[in-house]
Amino acid sequence: MKSSAELLKEHQLKVTPQRLKIIKMLEEYGHLNVDELYNEMLKEFPSVSLATIYKNINQMIDSGIIQEVKLPQTKSVYELIKEPHLHMICNICLNVEDIIIGTDKIIEEAEKLSGYKIEDSFMTLRGICPSCQNQS
Ligand SMILES: [Zn+2]
Ligand SMILES: [Zn+2]
Structure with missing residues (x-):
């Protein structure tokens, strides 16, 4: 399996600690909503803002690394792009x-x-x- 840094480089995104952390969390948990991502991020980056998380998520969606999964009656979750399922x-x-x-x-x-x-x-x-x- 590719490393998170390789994945970012392959999609022409700068490798930053926060992006690496988002990928790592999605690898570990599979699906997370933005609040869950934010709470986990705060443990490692206490000054991170929700706006920054959204920015990173959207950049990685645009680059085709992650996707939003829209769910009925609950918040969207994010996951790494993988085979169709x-x-x-x-x-x-x-x-x-x-x-x-x-x-x-x-x-x-x-x-x-x-x-x-x-x-x-x-x-x-x-x-x-x-x-x-x-x-x-
Ligand atoms: Zn259950
Ligand atoms: Zn999924």
Whole structure:
């Protein structure tokens, strides 16, 4: 796997400690919303502002390193760009998980039915995660 610094350089972004930290956190947690990113950043960079975090996030979105995952009824989360996948979200704990399922067939079918040329998709499945099921 590429190092975070290599990833930034490859996308023509300057390697800064804050950007490295954002990538590291997303590698570790998978999906984080902006508040979670901000709170973690504060531990290492006590003077960082929310505006700076947004700026870094947006630059990395523009460069194709991370993407925003829009979720129904809860804040968007950010993740590193990886292979196409769907998101499972737990209705109880709001945990977000990736599930790697090919979406080509669905998109192909949707294009056929609608005549659209699909460019982007955000598919979310909602339910109760295994750990919440065990608690009931
Ligand atoms: Zn849950
Ligand atoms: Zn994801």
